Amino acid sequence: MAPPKSANTPSSSVQRAVLAMQIIFNSNVTLAAGHISGVKDAASAGDNVVESLFLMRAQRSCYENAPCGDVGLSLALMQGMLELAKIYQYEISEIAGGSHSKGSRHYAGVALDVTKINGQAVSTKNKLVGPFMKKCKSLGATEVLGPGHAGHGGHIHAAWPRPKSR
Numbered sequence: 001m002a003p004p005k006s007a008n009t010p011s012s013s014v015q016r017a018v019l020a021m022q023i024i025f026n027s028n029v030t031l032a033a034g035h036i037s038g039v040k041d042a043a044s045a046g047d048n049v050v051e052s053l054f055l056m057r058a059q060r061s062c063y064e065n066a067p068c069g070d071v072g073l074s075l076a077l078m079q080g081m082l083e084l085a086k087i088y089q090y091e092i093s094e095i096a097g098g099s100h101s102k103g104s105r106h107y108a109g110v111a112l113d114v115t116k117i118n119g120q121a122v123s124t125k126n127k128l129v130g131p132f133m134k135k136c137k138s139l140g141a142t143e144v145l146g147p148g149h150a151g152h153g154g155h156i157h158a159a160w161p162r163p164k165s166r
Helices: 012-022 044-054 075-084 127-140
Strands: 029-031 090-094 111-117 144-147 156-159
Touching: 012 029, 012 044, 012 075, 029 044, 029 075, 044 090, 075 111, 075 127, 111 127, 127 144, 127 156
Parallel strands: 029 090
Antiparallel strands: 090 111, 111 156, 144 156
16 A cells, blocks of 8 residues: 655645646635735735645745744645635635634644635624535534634634644
8 A cells, every 4th residue: 555645745736736726717716815914925825825836835924823934735625615616705814824823724734714705704694604614514624613713703714634744
């Protein structure tokens, strides 16, 4: 039996590039060009996906809790993004960049934050929040937080499992 492929194998980089191209050209996915914090760096959601397109690792931010460095975006995360786009039009504010809680799955390249669904801001009043969160779970997200969870009143945080270390 062949050993499992790590997040850095050439084939996983190519798979990431193919998924990144599909995400970039998907009119139902909007990727933020900056951070909600206003900090400017090369680690926005849009930057993270473009970096993957060019076979690069996604940059992480270097402010507040952010650990700097780079990370390969999870294939499961990217596939989940495309599956969500078959049902919803949505906006992603963060993937691997931004400042989150220490040890956040964002820093492992397995999480995203969604701020709008079908043109409506994520809030307790948005009736699509519950179904969107349920869909994330059905696509393999094991950590799904949104309005009603501390610190997540204006966005949905969906995270897939961290890669297993070898």
